[in-house]
Amino acid sequence: MSISTPSQANAITSPILVALDYADKNAALAFVDNIDPRDCRLKVGKEMFTLFGPQFVRELQQRQFEVFLDLKFHDIPNTAAHAVAAAAELGVWMVNVHASGGARMMTAAREALLPFGKDAPLLIAVTVLTSMEAEDLRGIGIELSPADYAERLARLTKECGLDGVVCSAHEATRLKASCGQAFKLVTPGIRPAGSSAGDQRRIMTPVEAAQAGVDYMVIGRPITQSPEPAETLREILKSLA
Numbered sequence: 382m383s384i385s386t387p388s389q390a391n392a393i394t395s396p397i398l399v400a401l402d403y404a405d406k407n408a409a410l411a412f413v414d415n416i417d418p419r420d421c422r423l424k425v426g427k428e429m430f431t432l433f434g435p436q437f438v439r440e441l442q443q444r445q446f447e448v449f450l451d452l453k454f455h456d457i458p459n460t461a462a463h464a465v466a467a468a469a470e471l472g473v474w475m476v477n478v479h480a481s482g483g484a485r486m487m488t489a490a491r492e493a494l495l496p497f498g499k500d501a502p503l504l505i506a507v508t509v510l511t512s513m514e515a516e517d518l519r520g521i522g523i524e525l526s527p528a529d530y531a532e533r534l535a536r537l538t539k540e541c542g543l544d545g546v547v548c549s550a551h552e553a554t555r556l557k558a559s560c561g562q563a564f565k566l567v568t569p570g571i572r573p574a575g576s577s578a579g580d581q582r583r584i585m586t587p588v589e590a591a592q593a594g595v596d597y598m599v600i601g602r603p604i605t606q607s608p609e610p611a612e613t614l615r616e617i618l619k620s621l622a
């Protein structure tokens with residue numbers, strides 16, 4: 382049974398998804414307890430889900446936050462489909478697979494959500510990780526540019542009937558043009574001016590990403606590693622107003 386959040390009645394307009402990549406659950410919850418669920422959604426990824434499991438997702442939902450479960454499933458169709466259905470059972474707002482898992486896998490994942498009807502999470506697919514640049518793609522045998530490869534995978538994702546993709550904000554204008562305005566674009570690699578890129582390669586500021594037309598921007602370390610994470614979130618939101 383899924384846990385309902387008030388935002389289902391009271392839609393959240395913030396485009397910000399905070400990547401909760403903490404090793405320490407108490408540190409994560411100290412931040413969460415200092416912010417308003419109307420100001421952002423929370424992304425739970427491989428680190429916190431592996432450490433703290435579905436119960437951690439429930440703890441966030443009990444605090445009225447909508448959760449993007451960012452586990453990037455990439456497996457045979459049957460396994461990916463069951464994993465996506467398990468995420469739907471958990472009542473998450475969004476879940477994802479890797480588009481490079483192929484059309485049969487993405488279709489199986491989408492079909493696994495049919496029994497959930499209007500309560501199904503959004504299902505999106507990762508195109509090209511924002512940490513990758515052309516040289517990284519060449520290293521795995523792909524000669525296309527990141528933007529060209531992202532577009533190829535986004536078109537395939539759209540053909541499979543998913544709700545959108547993870548891409549970089551650099552590809553936003555192009556992917557909205559080729560996949561349509563309703564196709565959701567979720568963009569990590571967001572860096573407020575002056576913050577460190579770290580391992581990210583295809584980065585953009587929040588204001589530029591908003592201007593490029595992204596639907597959701599994923600921001601992790603610039604917020605979570607700031608001395609005042611809640612205040613940093615509020616400053617970013619103010620810059621977007």
Ligand SMILES: O=c1ccn([C@@H]2O[C@H](COP(=O)(O)O)[C@@H](O)[C@H]2O)c(=O)[nH]1
Nearest residue numbers: 400426509510511569570599600601602
């Ligand atoms: O292409 C992708 C897909 C997912 N991510 C995830 O987003 C956050 C980004 O965190 P930052 O600290 O803002 O770099 C992180 O959880 C990644 O796993 C991504 O960066 N790129």
